[in-house]
Amino acid sequence: MNATTDLANRNTTERRKAEITREFVKSFSIVLVFVGICVLFTSLNQYFFTWNNWLNLLRQSSINGILAIGVTFVILAKGIDLSVGSIMALAGMVAANLVTTGNESPILFAIVAALGTGAVLGLANGALIARINVPPFVATLGMLSMARGLTLIYSDGRPIANLSAPMKWIGSGNVLGMPVPVLIFFAVFxxxxxxxxxxxxxxxxxxxxxxxxxxxxxxxxxxxxxASTYVISGLLAGLGGLVLTARTTAALPQAGIGYELDAIAAVVIGGTSLSGGRGSLVGTLFGALIIGTINNGMDLMGVSSYYQQLLKGAIIVLAVIADQIRK
Amino acid sequence: MVDIIHENATEAKSPGGIPFLLEAENVAKAFHGVPALRKGDLKLRPGTVHALCGGNGAGKSTFLNIVMGLLRKDDGTIKIKGHAVDFKSASEALGHGIAIITQELSPVLEMTVAENIYLGREPKRFGAFIDFGALETQAQKLLDDIGFPIRASARMSTLSLAETQLVEIAKALSFDADIVIMDEPTSAIGEHEVHILFAAIERLKSRGSAIIYVSHKLSEIFDIADEFTVFRDGEFIVSGLVRDVNRKELVTHIVGREVKFVEKERPNAGAPILLEVRNLSRNDEFRDISINVAAGEVLGIYGLLGSGRTEFLEAVYGMEKPTSGEVLLAGKQVPRGSPRESIRMGMAMVSEDRKDSGLVLSSSIAHNITLSALSLMAVSGFVKKQKEKEVVEEMIRSQRIKTSSSELNVENLSGGNQQKVVFARCLTTDPRLLICDEPTRGIDEGSKQEIYAFLRDFATKGHGVLVVSSEAPEILQVSDRIAIFKGGQLVDVIDGHGATQQSIMELAS
Structure with missing residues (x-):
């Protein structure tokens, strides 16, 4: 009996090891790409490989990373979510309105409001798609526009600034030397x-x-x-909206435009299949880091943002080609 | 290109021409060092139907893909009409008069039948504009010639699955090929269409063409083939005339050992009723069907395509909601339209199409096996790996799934092994009633017998089995009683121990 248990235990450990190796190999190619990009920028710019810049890079990647994790759930279930950019704008606006100076509710209210707004809009997406069979592309395209409209109506087209200190802390605070947005990103991951x-x-x-x-x-x-994958995606869009608002120290009605595309790009670069059922969050993590690194590295080198757009597009296409070849 | 084809066709027809249209010898192919085909031999005479037989993994597909130019051979020779060839692409093979009809259907649904048949080869006016009139006439003539009752102007999306398959066949024949490869051409069509297809094959033969026919349905091989070749484990085993061999001998060649055909014993009379279906109807798919399955009994449902048999099973299992009637399992009402509830009450379903509704191909064998019972192996939503592993290993052993690891993706398995994974998944929830829709489609003879033995064994334990099949010999072999469906209605329920193929086919058509 003991021998059997022993054997079983050993098998489990071996299996776990094998599992980790497999995960690693699967995501190995993307890690390699990430390391390659880092080496390239390190050789081109001496400031790139410094602790401060890494913190900066991670901070810049965190919002897209949070969104991309939500979108990974949706894409794994063979859906697509185009509405996360707009949802984050509305969620950020709703949260900001609760914690401006003069109308200062506890920060918890703002957090709950942001996450709640995201989850409710995500649920609306999910209900349309899973209950009424509206194609995901159409349903979330509609939500992209509707949530943006709601944001503009709610804010009357004006930004909300003068946020309370705890709210600002979410964007610019540190815990044990780590920026809060980065910690949130890793916790979500x-x-x-x-x-x-x-x-x-x-x-x-x-x-x-x-x-x-x-x-x-x-x-x-x-x-x-x-439906729950859309709720998760909406919820994380709400969280992303909260962090974005805190980081920019104001809720802007035009915040988050185009963020859904960066999130989808991170997922795709991370090797998750748009036809569903295949992929992993580790891939998405590195997908988001790669996008962040490219933006950061090129900023450092003073490359115009026009070229950054071009390169980002090329990398998305290359990532998918690499994936096809691997198959 | 067209000229070459005609030239070849005349050559084949000429009296005293070459004895073989296709001669393959010692064809070999390995993938990453693993040989899939070691010695592929086949000699194809003009004007014959040549059955290529073999179990899953015998090397048939590899061989045919090489002949078709989809794969390159590592070794061996292939001669077409006496000339050695080595095709680099399918279009090159087509240029030499080789056409293929595959199991995979790829119609453009929004186009007409004629447009689909001549896709990319449309007759043109002024070299640029499609001559739709000529296109349709040409296509209609082709369809009439081979005797397919389909309008060339019909939109593809309005056709049934069987008709779609016929169009695919017509398309292959439109190339005027003199070697036609048919890979499981009848897997999606009904008895009636099979007759139409066989008539078309006879016409092809008479014009001097030859057909390489691949099918797991042995009765078809005895119906239509003149010669046969058997591959096993990537090697040529034997070839000969079909009329010189009987079913049992052929199966022995294919499997490599003598196969014991499953014997069935009568279940106990007076066993309690397990499944009771009362007046079940769904729109115009099936009407007012009442059936019982006793504990320990296998009830077969036989009917032609479109008889409502599959729709009936799906309604019993809850994939679709019935419009009226009720289903009771061991006396308790089964909630409508919820497979989840049906499973909870003790049902499990092996569905018709593994790829369409049986398996998650992108997931591992282990994850497929435990999909239905995952919540039983979890504590507050977290999967207990150890428990899961035990279940998976037990199932791989008891269902004899051949794989090096349960972590492999299920898409890497052969058809027979994939079907065993589906059975394994069904068994993890410990069902009392197993519902099977065409449980052996596209599976080799050896695995078929294993599945029959399993179904009988399952019933002997006091469980029930409800099985649909379009193959009469299969239904006769496994069923204690046979329900005959026709046009959405239950025609008769007969005793399965005395019935003959003749009697059930007559009732069904």
């Missing part, structure tokens, strides 16, 4: 990674994205799973 790889819910997401009909035959409530 860890929770997301555990959810996707260790829970039944995570497995169901992969199954629904891989083959919805087979998932349904197997007894999975596919509608609920699909």
């Amino acid at each position: 860890v929770i997301g990674w555990i959810t996707l790889s260790r829970t039944t819910f995570g497995r169901y997401i992969y199954a629904v994205g891989g083959n919805e009909k087979a998932a349904r035959t197997s007894g999975i409530s596919t509608r609920t799973i699909t």
Whole structure:
């Protein structure tokens, strides 16, 4: 009996090791790309490889990273979410309104309001898609416009500034030398990674994205799973909106325009398949870091943002080509 | 290009021409050092149907892909009409008069039948504008010639699955090829269309063409083929005339050992009723169907394509909601339209199409096996890896799934092994009633017998099985009773121990 347990335990450890190796190999190519880009910028600019710049780079990547993690859930379940940029603007606006000087509610209210706004709009997306069978592209394209409209109506087109100190701290504070946005990003990543790889819910997401009909035959409530990925995406968009507002120390009605595309780009560069069922959050993490590094490195070198756009586009296409070749 | 094809066709027809249209010898192919085909031999005579037989992994597909120019051979020779060839692409093979009909359908749904058949080869006016009139006439003539009852002007999206398959066949024949490869051409079509197809094959034969016919349905091979060649484990085993061999001998060649055909015993009379279906209807798909399955019984449902058999199973299982009627399992009402609830009550379903609704191809074998029962292996939503691993290993052993690791993606498995994964997934929830829709489609003979044995065994434990099949021999082999469906109605329920192929086919058509 003891021998069997022993053997079983050893098998488990070996299996775990194998699993880690596999994860690593799968994401190895993207790590390599990331390291390559870092080496390139280090050789081109002496300031690039400094602690301060790394903190800066991580801070710059964190908002896109948070959004991209949410969008990964959606894409894994064979959906798409175009509305995260607009949702974050509205969520940021709602949160800011609660914590301006003169009308200073506890910071917790702002956090709950931002996350709640995101989750509710995400649920609206999910209901349209999973209940009424509106194609995800159309439903979230509609939400992109509607949430932006709501933001403009709510703010009357004006920014909300004069945020309370705790709110500003979310954007510019440090804990143990780490910027708060970066800590939030990593916390979200860890929770997301555990959810996707260790829970039944995570497995169901992969199954629904891989083959919805087979998932349904197997007894999975596919509608609920699909809808929840949009709630998660909306919730994280709300969180992203909160951090963005705190970082810019004002909620702007035009905040977050185009952010959905950067988030999708991070997911795609990270190797998650747009046809669902394949991919990982580790990929998304590095996808977001790669985008952040390119922006940061080229800023340092004084490359015009016009060229940055061009290069980012080229990298997205190259990432997908590399993925095709690997297959 | 067109000229070459005609030239070849005349050559083949000429009396006293070459004895073989295709001669392959010692063809070999390895993938990453693993040989998939070691010794592929095949000799194809003009005017014959040549059945290429073999289990999954026998090397048939690799061989055919080499002949088709989709893969390059590592070794060996292929001669077309006496000339050695080595095709680099499918279009090169097509240029030498080799056409293929595959299982995978790829129609452009928004185009007409005629446009689909001549896609990329449309007759043109002034070299630029498609001559739609000529296109349609040409296509209609082709369809009439081979006897397919389809309008060339019909939109592809209005066609049934069987008709779509016929169009795909017509398309292959439109190349005037003298070697036609048919890979499981009947997997998606009904009995009626099979007759139409066989008539078309006879016409091809009479014009001097030869057909390489691949099918797991042995009865078809005995119906249509003149010669046969068997591959096993990547090697040529034997070839000969179909009329010189019987079913059992052929199966023995394919499997490599003598196969024991499953025997069935009568279930206990007076066993309690497990499944009770009362007056189940769904729109105009099926009407007013009442059926019982007793504990320990296998109930077969036989019917032609479109008889409502699949729709009925899906309604019983809850994939679709019935419009009226009820389903009871062991006396308890099964909630409508929820596979989740059906599983909870003790049902499991092996669905018709592994790729479409049976498996998550992008996931691992292990994850597919545990998909239905994952919540039983989890504590507050977190999967207990150890528990999961035990279940997976037990299932791989008991279902004899051949794989080096349960972490491999299920898409890497052969059809027979994939189907075993589907069965394994169904069994993890410990069901009392197993619903199977075409459980052995596209599976080799050896694995088929294993599945029949499993179904019988499952029933003997006091469980019930409800199985649909379009293959009469299969239904006869596994069923205690046979329900005959026709046009959405239950025609008759007959005793499965005395029924014959003749009797059930007559009732169904």
